[in-house]
Amino acid sequence: MSYQIAIDGPSGAGKSTVAKALAAKLGIIYVDTGALYRTVGYYVRRKETDPHDARLVTALLPEIRLELGYENGAQQVYLNGEAMGDKIRTPEMSMYASAVSAIGAVRDYLLDTQRSIAERHSVIMDGRDIGTVILPNAQVKIFLTASNECRAERRYRELTAKGIETTYESVLRDMIERDANDRNREVAPAVAAEDAVVFDNTGMEPEECAEALYRLVKEKLGL
Numbered sequence: 001m002s003y004q005i006a007i008d009g010p011s012g013a014g015k016s017t018v019a020k021a022l023a024a025k026l027g028i029i030y031v032d033t034g035a036l037y038r039t040v041g042y043y044v045r046r047k048e049t050d051p052h053d054a055r056l057v058t059a060l061l062p063e064i065r066l067e068l069g070y071e072n073g074a075q076q077v078y079l080n081g082e083a084m085g086d087k088i089r090t091p092e093m094s095m096y097a098s099a100v101s102a103i104g105a106v107r108d109y110l111l112d113t114q115r116s117i118a119e120r121h122s123v124i125m126d127g128r129d130i131g132t133v134i135l136p137n138a139q140v141k142i143f144l145t146a147s148n149e150c151r152a153e154r155r156y157r158e159l160t161a162k163g164i165e166t167t168y169e170s171v172l173r174d175m176i177e178r179d180a181n182d183r184n185r186e187v188a189p190a191v192a193a194e195d196a197v198v199f200d201n202t203g204m205e206p207e208e209c210a211e212a213l214y215r216l217v218k219e220k221l222g223l
């Protein structure tokens, strides 16, 4: 049986950590869709283009060829053949990704890439509009969230562990701004699907959260 699991929610809610753990337990593919928006943002930055300018950004799309690959089970995005790796993981790229993701043409451009993977494989996909737009028929939909402070703390630790210099205050400020952009945009706003299970994991360890959601997924799928 092939099936789809959608995990949406704001940044720092632990979507990717949980999705990776569930994908490993279930033996299915994990797709991090934020990486696709980050890669478009990266190209726009490289072209020194304003990421809020829909006309200019849309004009760049035909120059972009995106491919997804898997290395040792980890997703890699290729931009015109170049592996993105951690280049798309900086705070600057988070802001670029959020800005370009509000442009309808960018979302349309990435729609097929996302849907075509889910057509060929059982997947667990994380993002902002997976349950509402990309995979509206997903068998399991989860909207993962946590308090602002808890999410900022996680993001801060993640960034400093990668050697990126920042402060908790600036991470919190950027996160609140980015979440508001993502939630209030006109196209595919980052909101829970009506049939999603909303799960708040404030103060929970990643293993505890993954275990609780694994039970939920098994129950929903009848495994």
Ligand code: DC
Binding pocket: 011, 033, 034, 035, 037, 038, 094, 097, 098, 101, 102, 126, 127, 128, 129, 130, 178, 182
């Ligand atoms: O999940 P992330 O932080 O890597 O995502 C980066 C940005 O991309 C996020 O601010 C909003 C956008 N995004 C989106 O609009 N839809 C998705 N399915 C995934 C990400």
